[in-house]
Amino acid sequence: MILEFSISNFRSIRKKQLFTMIASSARSKSTNIFNVNLANGSSIKLIKSVGIYGANASGKSNIIHALFELRKLIIDTKEISIDKPIPAYDPYLFNINSSNKPVEFEVIFLTKEKHKYQYRIVFNQNEIIEESLHHFPFKKPQEIFKRGKEKSEKDENIHIIKLGKNFNYKKYEIYKKIPLLSIFGKAENYHTTISPVYTYFNELEIWNVTESSWVRRLSDYIKEELQNPENKLLVKQIEKLIYEADTQIQSLIIDPNKKINETETILIDDKKSINRVRRNEVLFGEHNVYENQNIVTTHALPFIHESFGTNKLFALGGLIVKVLNKGGVIFFDELDSSLHPLLSSLLIRFFQINHQSNAQLIFTTHETYLLNKEFRSDQIWFTQKNTFGETELFSAQDFDGVREDIPFEKWYLGGKFGAIPYVNNLNSIVKNGKKEIG
Known part of the structure; x- marks a missing residue:
């Protein structure tokens, strides 16, 4: 404190x-x-x-x-x-x-x-x-x-x-x-x-969340926490917060065995050149799939394909839940x-x-x-x-x-x-x- x-x-x-x-x-x-x-x-x-x-x-x-x-x-x-x-x-x-x-x-x-x-x-x-x-x-x-x-x-x-x-x-x-x-x-x-x-x-926990690179780091930090088997309650708490924020995400899926490789272009620290990197995604947001206005199945969307705002909500909200649980x-x-x-x-x-x-x-x-x-x-x-x-x-x-x-x-x-x-x-x-x- x-x-x-x-x-x-x-x-x-x-x-x-x-x-x-x-x-x-x-x-x-x-x-x-x-x-x-x-x-x-x-x-x-x-x-x-x-x-x-x-x-x-x-x-x-x-x-x-x-x-x-x-x-x-x-x-x-x-x-x-x-x-x-x-x-x-x-x-x-x-x-x-x-x-x-x-x-x-x-x-x-x-x-x-x-x-x-x-x-x-x-x-x-x-x-x-x-x-x-x-x-x-x-x-x-x-x-x-x-x-x-x-x-x-x-x-x-x-x-x-x-x-x-x-x-x-x-x-x-x-x-x-x-x-x-x-x-x-x-x-x-x-x-x-x-x-x-x-x-x-x-x-x-000190974060400059106006920069996408910091939000990405914070998001990755929370994803690592969610992969810990002892943090099942944390997963449910963040899942509830994301759902109540009207993101249309029904649940969160943590699956280290379901990794996908995502190639993206990011600006490196000198802000003068770009660097292509590969990122692995272990977090998926489960969305409803409809037919004739009825839910027929669900689709697990890699979280990196969610909007930047949703990813920021996950990162900030996830850290807030973690600190509320443990103090800080x-x-x-x-x-x-x-x-x-x-x-x-x-x-x-x-x-x-x-x-x-x-x-x-x-x-x-x-x-x-x-x-x-x-x-x-x-x-x-x-x-x-x-x-x-x-x-x-x-x-x-x-x-x-x-x-x-x-x-x-x-x-x-x-x-x-x-x-x-x-x-x-x-x-x-x-x-x-x-x-x-x-």
Whole structure:
């Protein structure tokens, strides 16, 4: 579970911006929040789901991308090179005072065991400047480690980090560009207090679902899950969701022995050339076959022949069901892309109605249809850029006079929350077939 996430000097975000999933004191729509009893005896109320709105290029995707890069920095250390900058280093470039300054991330969260932690990391392109991890076994934080300026006398590229008092002051030597947290994902370094933090970041589900390649990867991931004999319930749950979405798919068939080879053309990462690949399909959607308006048989259609929207519904819906079953946090960038507004709404309502296992859903979207009266003000967040092009992040509850029964969609489109594009006069752009300058 995520409690808070703050970002400084990353992409379009210059000054510190704070995002929180801690519920406000509002009493309305209490089914949209849930209570968690922490391992230290305290309790906290959290929000089930949050939507982040904003104009194009306002920076809403950068909120999710920041967490994606933080996770990648911790989990994928193989991408860190001696001769190259830290991959996650992407500072705000439009201010001379920040373009060479460090990036800073901080997350406060709960592990599945309901232990509270605070992780902070500060880095430039050459090294990690600060890194700290605090645990809350009681109400006050307990320092597990704090990375500072201590370096090896033999090699200045090696940082020396010492664990806290309650961890016997054990020392670790680590390369200057690698987070200390990353080493606790290895079996030989397992630590009962620290390794669950690594697991937390590893299990975050962060997906940019506006790109077909990401949707394909997510779809393949869900198909692999469905092939597990222990996931028969998951198959039935996703099957029910797909059917209720009016896709005309009566049931799902998982048949690894019925693989077909499908040749398709995809754009590879450099986006300059194409690559022909073969994909195997193990998922089929069963459709009714009619004669004289009567069902006479069924036909199993390979799922890759279903529409992109149906495949996206399967991918997103499948992940939502999986996380609802096991717990976790999902981040979807551009949830509504290639989905009908009613289907986007269906996924969110499905998540909130069937909420269990302390799951959470955070998504970015342009779809104002989702700003309905089923949402609380603390579930609605906005991004907008100020005069200097810096992203600012805020929620609907930050505005005075906002009641929980207001028409959020009408207020948002009317500009009362900001975070919308302000279109200038279009009349003078083209005149008599010629572009006017100035």
